[in-house]
Amino acid sequence: MAQVITSADQIDFTVDERPSMPLPTEVLMVRPLHFSVDYVINPHMADQVGKVDKIEANNEWELVRSLFDQVGMNIHVIEDQEGLPDMVFCANQSLPYIDEDGNEHVFMSIMHADERKDEVPYIEQWYRQNGYKIHFLDEDNISDFEGCGDAIWHTGKRLLWGGYGYRSSLEAYETISDTFDVPILALELVDESFYHLDTCFCVLDEDTALIYPEAFTNEGLEMINKMFDTVIQASKYEAEELFACNASCPDGRNVIIQQGCTDVNKNLRDNGFSVHEVSTYEFLKSGGSVFCMKMLLW
Numbered sequence: 001m002a003q004v005i006t007s008a009d010q011i012d013f014t015v016d017e018r019p020s021m022p023l024p025t026e027v028l029m030v031r032p033l034h035f036s037v038d039y040v041i042n043p044h045m046a047d048q049v050g051k052v053d054k055i056e057a058n059n060e061w062e063l064v065r066s067l068f069d070q071v072g073m074n075i076h077v078i079e080d081q082e083g084l085p086d087m088v089f090c091a092n093q094s095l096p097y098i099d100e101d102g103n104e105h106v107f108m109s110i111m112h113a114d115e116r117k118d119e120v121p122y123i124e125q126w127y128r129q130n131g132y133k134i135h136f137l138d139e140d141n142i143s144d145f146e147g148c149g150d151a152i153w154h155t156g157k158r159l160l161w162g163g164y165g166y167r168s169s170l171e172a173y174e175t176i177s178d179t180f181d182v183p184i185l186a187l188e189l190v191d192e193s194f195y196h197l198d199t200c201f202c203v204l205d206e207d208t209a210l211i212y213p214e215a216f217t218n219e220g221l222e223m224i225n226k227m228f229d230t231v232i233q234a235s236k237y238e239a240e241e242l243f244a245c246n247a248s249c250p251d252g253r254n255v256i257i258q259q260g261c262t263d264v265n266k267n268l269r270d271n272g273f274s275v276h277e278v279s280t281y282e283f284l285k286s287g288g289s290v291f292c293m294k295m296l297l298w
């Protein structure tokens with residue numbers, strides 16, 4: 001039965017009580033040969049049309065890839081497509097899941113912007129080739145859902161966080177919760193610079209999150225504070241200009257993050273995390289950084 005939770009008083013379990021889910025071991029990445037800013041679908045892209053340095057972008061992408069490799073993840077690479085300049089952001093076209101019997105499932109996204117809709121079948125093809133059970137949302141009743149841009153697994157737990165408001169609809173989470181049989185803690189996003197949950201919320205381990213508080217409602221903040229023992233807060237500068245919260249911590253220990261997030265990085269180290277900085281400046285021009293440049297899988 002679907003359980004979509006929108007306020008702290010509806011949460012009738014603790015994180016410890018949720019069944020465990022294996023940590024991801026695999027990473028899917030899309031090589032950005034055709035990456036550019038060709039249109040404006042989020043505030044970060046304004047004034048950046050035509051301004052991507054493609055060679056630099058490829059160098060940055062290689063360094064992101066090598067960091068995931070260094071922290072022990074297995075990497076799978078597919079090629080992007082001409083005419084789909086945002087395909088590199090492969091957190092967005094799907095939401096994968098591993099069930100208690102070890103079967104792999106995926107929900108395919110309904111992209112909010114027309115410009116990105118054609119990315120989804122290419123990613124779907126990869127899942128098909130790799131034996132996933134593929135699920136679809138009902139496009140007649142659900143207007144949009146942008147995968148792990150908005151739907152983020154609680155590290156090591158059968159528990160999902162779901163952002164909504166700009167790119168994903170709250171209704172999508174009913175179907176997902178029902179199909180995957182997991183509760184979903186739904187967080188409304190209220191600042192368009194933080195248009196995906198992964199721009200303002202990063203689960204670091206079972207007990208720790210990194211957030212930009214101003215992107216949420218009070219109800220949302222109460223849920224976050226109820227479920228995490230430690231909540232690290234990013235400043236407006238590090239969150240908005242450097243995408244600090246778009247970091248990735250695939251193993252609950254190593255954090256891969258845009259270069260220069262000085263205050264956040266100190267906080268991460270003080271809390272026992274290993275910090276790996278990387279430049280994603282070319283991708284920031286499009287409104288993305290480390291987290292959205294990959295998909296974590298099992």
Ligand SMILES: NC(=O)NCCC[C@H](N)C(=O)O
Nearest residue numbers: 042089149196286287288292
């Ligand atoms: N934050 C993410 O998960 N993805 C970044 C997507 C950037 C892309 N230009 C977009 O606006 O959809």
